[in-house]
Amino acid sequence: MNAREDRTPPPEAWARQERARLAARGGDPAPAGVDAADLAIARALRAPPPVELPADFAAALAHRAGLAPAVRDPDARLAGAGVAALLALLGLAALAVAAFPLAGLADALSATAARLPLGWIAALGGCVLLSWAMERLLPPAVGPARAL
Numbered sequence: 001m002n003a004r005e006d007r008t009p010p011p012e013a014w015a016r017q018e019r020a021r022l023a024a025r026g027g028d029p030a031p032a033g034v035d036a037a038d039l040a041i042a043r044a045l046r047a048p049p050p051v052e053l054p055a056d057f058a059a060a061l062a063h064r065a066g067l068a069p070a071v072r073d074p075d076a077r078l079a080g081a082g083v084a085a086l087l088a089l090l091g092l093a094a095l096a097v098a099a100f101p102l103a104g105l106a107d108a109l110s111a112t113a114a115r116l117p118l119g120w121i122a123a124l125g126g127c128v129l130l131s132w133a134m135e136r137l138l139p140p141a142v143g144p145a146r147a148l
Contacts, residue, residue: 016038017041017042019033019034019038020034020035020038020039020041020042021042021045023039023042024039024042024043024045024046025042025046
């Protein structure tokens with residue numbers, strides 16, 4: 001590094017700036033032995049910035065930095081409730097398997113399957129599949145684009 005790139009001020013300048021900082025901190029309007037330019041800079045640095053930050057400044061900054069909390073999706077609550085319901089159903093099924101002997105389980109399943117409205121269950125599955133396919137294949141009508 002050559003002398004032109006060294007931007008460190010000499011020790012006298014450091015001392016002058018420190019005296020100005022202490023004078024600005026003390027509130028003396030015209031201290032003796034303090035440069036007016038250094039005093040003006042020290043006072044300006046002690047004062048809050050004249051521009052007020054917007055109310056959502058921290059959230060916007062966190063979003064730009066990639067640290068924003070996940071935005072609550074309205075469908076996330078429904079999905080969470082669905083997962084909880086499926087886990088409860090799985091727990092009940094595990095209890096049923098534990099409570100009944102396995103030999104009678106095949107008879108119970110065949111008797112239950114005979115009474116199920118398989119046509120309506122197939123229609124429900126088709127609707128769910130079609131809804132999922134349309135959501136994945138069609139672009140959203142409003143809002144930002146979503147990845148496939």
